[in-house]
Amino acid sequence: MRGRFPTRNSRYLAWIRAQPCVVCGTRKGIEASHTGPHGLGQKSPDTSAVPLCAMHHRTGNDSYHRLGPRKFAERHNLDIPEIVRRLNSKPIVKIESGTFVGYLEDQPYFLGHVEFGLARAVRQMMALCQEDRLSLGLETRRQAPDSAGRANSVEKAS
Numbered sequence: 001m002r003g004r005f006p007t008r009n010s011r012y013l014a015w016i017r018a019q020p021c022v023v024c025g026t027r028k029g030i031e032a033s034h035t036g037p038h039g040l041g042q043k044s045p046d047t048s049a050v051p052l053c054a055m056h057h058r059t060g061n062d063s064y065h066r067l068g069p070r071k072f073a074e075r076h077n078l079d080i081p082e083i084v085r086r087l088n089s090k091p092i093v094k095i096e097s098g099t100f101v102g103y104l105e106d107q108p109y110f111l112g113h114v115e116f117g118l119a120r121a122v123r124q125m126m127a128l129c130q131e132d133r134l135s136l137g138l139e140t141r142r143q144a145p146d147s148a149g150r151a152n153s154v155e156k157a158s
Contacts (some may be wrong), residue, residue, distance in 0.1 A: 007045040023076050029054040033064050035080050050083050079114040091125050104128055
């Protein structure tokens with residue numbers, strides 16, 4: 001055996017396939033496209049996968065497999081490492097002064113008072129994460145505005 005094998009995570013790949021395509025936003029025919037470094041005949045770690053529809057992953061003239069990583073990112077104006085980083089970011093929920101505060105990308109969000117319960121705060125945090133990931137294709141395009149203007153139904157903590 002030479003070197004280490006890449007990390008495999010079937011649950012993570014299933015989750016990636018439930019996200020919209022980062023290029024066109026469609027939710028149909030989503031595939032987990034491995035984008036990280038890999039050896040000859042070997043896939044990169046599953047944590048490097050991004051959601052792409054079949055056309056943008058394999059079959060289209062401007063697909064990842066036809067153009068290769070660099071040209072694909074340039075053609076679609078995508079920052080693939082940033083997309084992978086955001087897909088792998090983990091939200092945090094803390095109790096601060098009697099309130100639940102969620103952190104996503106180091107941005108704090110007020111999730112409610114502790115009297116309303118942890119389950120409600122977790123649901124709100126999950127909704128924030130979903131909203132954040134739905135906007136991946138738009139927000140991670142090169143030279144795009146930063147994510148500070150993210151709209152959400154949960155108040156940002158100050």
